Amino acid sequence: MTHTPRRRPTLDEVAERAGVSRSAASRVLNNAPHVSREKREAVLRAIQELGYVPNPTARALAARQKNVVALVISGEAPSIFADPFFARVIVGASAALEEAGLHLMLCLAASDRSRRGLAELLHARGVDGVMLMAVRENDPVLAIVGEAAEVPVVFGGRPVGDEPPWYVDVDNAGGTRQAAEHLLARGRQRVAMLCGPLDTRVSRERYRGYREAMILAGREPLSPVCGDFTEPGGAFVMAELLERHPEVDGIVAANDNMAAGALRALRGAGRAVPGDVAVVGFDDLDVARIADPALTTVHQPIQALGSEMARMLAALIAGEEPSPLLLPTRLVVRAST
Amino acid sequence: MTHTPRRRPTLDEVAERAGVSRSAASRVLNNAPHVSREKREAVLRAIQELGYVPNPTARALAARQKNVVALVISGEAPSIFADPFFARVIVGASAALEEAGLHLMLCLAASDRSRRGLAELLHARGVDGVMLMAVRENDPVLAIVGEAAEVPVVFGGRPVGDEPPWYVDVDNAGGTRQAAEHLLARGRQRVAMLCGPLDTRVSRERYRGYREAMILAGREPLSPVCGDFTEPGGAFVMAELLERHPEVDGIVAANDNMAAGALRALRGAGRAVPGDVAVVGFDDLDVARIADPALTTVHQPIQALGSEMARMLAALIAGEEPSPLLLPTRLVVRAST
DNA sequence: TTGAAAGCGATACCAC
DNA sequence: GTGGTATCGCTTTCAA
Numbered sequence: 150m151t152h153t154p155r156r157r158p159t160l161d162e163v164a165e166r167a168g169v170s171r172s173a174a175s176r177v178l179n180n181a182p183h184v185s186r187e188k189r190e191a192v193l194r195a196i197q198e199l200g201y202v203p204n205p206t207a208r209a210l211a212a213r214q215k216n217v218v219a220l221v222i223s224g225e226a227p228s229i230f231a232d233p234f235f236a237r238v239i240v241g242a243s244a245a246l247e248e249a250g251l252h253l254m255l256c257l258a259a260s261d262r263s264r265r266g267l268a269e270l271l272h273a274r275g276v277d278g279v280m281l282m283a284v285r286e287n288d289p290v291l292a293i294v295g296e297a298a299e300v301p302v303v304f305g306g307r308p309v310g311d312e313p314p315w316y317v318d319v320d321n322a323g324g325t326r327q328a329a330e331h332l333l334a335r336g337r338q339r340v341a342m343l344c345g346p347l348d349t350r351v352s353r354e355r356y357r358g359y360r361e362a363m364i365l366a367g368r369e370p371l372s373p374v375c376g377d378f379t380e381p382g383g384a385f386v387m388a389e390l391l392e393r394h395p396e397v398d399g400i401v402a403a404n405d406n407m408a409a410g411a412l413r414a415l416r417g418a419g420r421a422v423p424g425d426v427a428v429v430g431f432d433d434l435d436v437a438r439i440a441d442p443a444l445t446t447v448h449q450p451i452q453a454l455g456s457e458m459a460r461m462l463a464a465l466i467a468g469e470e471p472s473p474l475l476l477p478t479r480l481v482v483r484a485s486t
Numbered sequence: 487m488t489h490t491p492r493r494r495p496t497l498d499e500v501a502e503r504a505g506v507s508r509s510a511a512s513r514v515l516n517n518a519p520h521v522s523r524e525k526r527e528a529v530l531r532a533i534q535e536l537g538y539v540p541n542p543t544a545r546a547l548a549a550r551q552k553n554v555v556a557l558v559i560s561g562e563a564p565s566i567f568a569d570p571f572f573a574r575v576i577v578g579a580s581a582a583l584e585e586a587g588l589h590l591m592l593c594l595a596a597s598d599r600s601r602r603g604l605a606e607l608l609h610a611r612g613v614d615g616v617m618l619m620a621v622r623e624n625d626p627v628l629a630i631v632g633e634a635a636e637v638p639v640v641f642g643g644r645p646v647g648d649e650p651p652w653y654v655d656v657d658n659a660g661g662t663r664q665a666a667e668h669l670l671a672r673g674r675q676r677v678a679m680l681c682g683p684l685d686t687r688v689s690r691e692r693y694r695g696y697r698e699a700m701i702l703a704g705r706e707p708l709s710p711v712c713g714d715f716t717e718p719g720g721a722f723v724m725a726e727l728l729e730r731h732p733e734v735d736g737i738v739a740a741n742d743n744m745a746a747g748a749l750r751a752l753r754g755a756g757r758a759v760p761g762d763v764a765v766v767g768f769d770d771l772d773v774a775r776i777a778d779p780a781l782t783t784v785h786q787p788i789q790a791l792g793s794e795m796a797r798m799l800a801a802l803i804a805g806e807e808p809s810p811l812l813l814p815t816r817l818v819v820r821a822s823t
Numbered sequence: 824t825t826g827a828a829a830g831c832g833a834t835a836c837c838a839c
Numbered sequence: 840g841t842g843g844t845a846t847c848g849c850t851t852t853c854a855a
Binding site: 496497498508509512515516540541543544545546547548549550 | 847848849850851
Binding site: 159160161171172175178179203204205206207208209210211212213 | 831832833834835
């Protein structure tokens with residue numbers, strides 16, 4: 150099936166029909182000044198009549214601006230993207246981009262192959278800017294973006310090493326600090342933390358928050374036991390923790406998935422929640438409400454994370470100089486504590 | 487901050503450096519025939535030395551091909567996208583598109599505003615093809631795509647009205663039929679179905695499968711009670727159903743979310759699962775494994791849905807004539823039955 | 824095989 | 840205000 154390459158009116162045809170020069174027509178299109186009212190109206194009419202739609206590609210070529218930005222999600226397996234977290238980010242980003250008149254290109258930079266594709270995209274200036282998420286320590290994607298990017302890059306969450314000039318992050322340490330303090334305030338004596346992979350800054354920050362709360366309360370923080378942000382991972386490390394520290398009565402989990410896994414492991418071990426052990430999650434995704442018992446969790450403004458990244462990127466593209474952003478978290482208390 | 491518009495080598499410069507015409511250089515670039523071995527190598531060398539990268543925009547303008555396709559997700563609220571379902575589709579599609587050398591543009595066509603943006607994108611031929619998902623009855627997005635699209639469109643799941651020429655769908659009726667048969671085979675006497683919104687074909691098909699199984703078994707199908715594919719919705723309609731038909735002992739839910747909601751409602755009503763009531767979900771997402779008890783569910787190949795859509799679209803763009811596809815489902819038995 | 828030249832469909836600078 | 844013209848960087852005839 151060959152698709153009818155139906156001829157579309159060009160700007161020249163619009164100009165001709167309106168009886169003006171192409172320059173004038175172009176000015177009207179970009180509502181630039183220096184066009185008389187009559188000509189402007191004539192052009193507008195011609196556009197209507199001809200059903201003219203500007204060709205974005207030609208525009209991009211001439212103006213060197215594509216009105217497209219890329220959301221790059223790193224991570225070794227594409228499956229990390231299956232985390233509903235990203236879907237929410239995208240919802241937020243999508244809405245904000247729309248307001249800025251930008252389109253969203255999605256790049257899952259998992260395989261070497263996809264990273265090469267990304268490198269080409271950036272190197273060839275296929276997009277006007279990049280939002281980058283889920284980068285890990287020594288992430289190859291960092292090199293790609295760093296080297297090839299002559300376009301602005303906004304980070305979602307900070308990477309492990311240096312702080313990039315532009316990022317939107319969530320107050321992860323503050324969140325787990327609140328969580329731990331909440332548990333301690335309710336009289337829990339032995340509070341442990343189930344961490345995510347420690348080669349990510351977010352995991353380190355979350356552990357730091359827990360640690361600070363413990364030290365501030367004069368308790369000894371337990372060393373981190375690490376999972377992988379998944380439910381089975383959470384169940385596994387919870388079981389492990391129970392063996393090493395059977396006396397734990399409070400858990401701060403690195404995210405809701407792991408908290409859900411912990412619930413399952415605790416149930417398996419015959420511990421009541423919150424009777425014997427209280428559990429706090431992090432994210433406040435659907436799973437937190439669906440879990441049984443419903444999870445007390447640290448709410449983070451995921452959609453806002455997406456929309457703020459998008460807004461920041463749009464500002465950069467527009468030549469402004471936005472500042473990095475740290476979004477607040479808040480504790481949502483449910484049945485698990 | 488102004489980003490350095492560093493000058494990049496053009497094809498002419500490559501040609502000059504290689505001592506050949508631009509035509510020859512272009513041929514090499516698109517590895518077209520009619521170039522002598524020496525010239526070809528000279529061009530390749532020049533490309534290396536200059537670090538030349540072709541400009542995709544210029545290419546798109548001249549060749550009328552952008553190498554970009556759009557994944558359009560309809561639905562009145564952007565939140566429908568929060569369903570992990572779509573994330574899996576994207577993972578599949580993304581991988582397949584990469585193989586075809588296509589980039590993925592994501593369009594959440596929720597608001598009128600976003601739909602206008604979509605209309606422009608399509609009308610202006612901003613993409614080479616469209617994958618369209620989650621359209622509902624009388625969905626405004628259908629008009630947009632139908633009218634403006636001079637590019638191929640592949641549906642993910644069929645819309646309510648006519649069958650589009652190209653789609654990838656899942657055997658929804660077959661899935662719920664299996665589910666209902668499974669319950670009946672285990673001796674359940676009174677099996678009901680919790681449906682999704684009946685203005686979607688997928689919901690109708692899933693109800694049809696249940697209905698067929700019941701009739702084939704000589705039972706009277708219960709009329710559909712409809713939720714909205716969400717967990718709270720599932721809990722709500724389950725509670726309602728219990729009032730109307732307290733005798734139910736088997737539930738086929740339209741998806742896992744609703745099944746999870748049903749579990750909660752049943753627990754609230756003091757019914758044991760699977761003791762008093764057996765529950766089957768649909769999707770086989772994480773929530774099915776995390777639910778307590780773990781859900782027996784109809785597995786559908788979501789990632790394959792995405793990759794097959796992408797492959798089909800790539801084929802259409804390449805001028806081939808692929809056929810519609812119906813993907814099989816299979817029952818995964820867990821603790822809830 | 825080869826290369827000159829004519830598009831592709833806009834933007835933007837510049838005299839007028 | 841106005842319109843002519845060069846330019847953006849590549850593809851694609853077409854005649855040699």
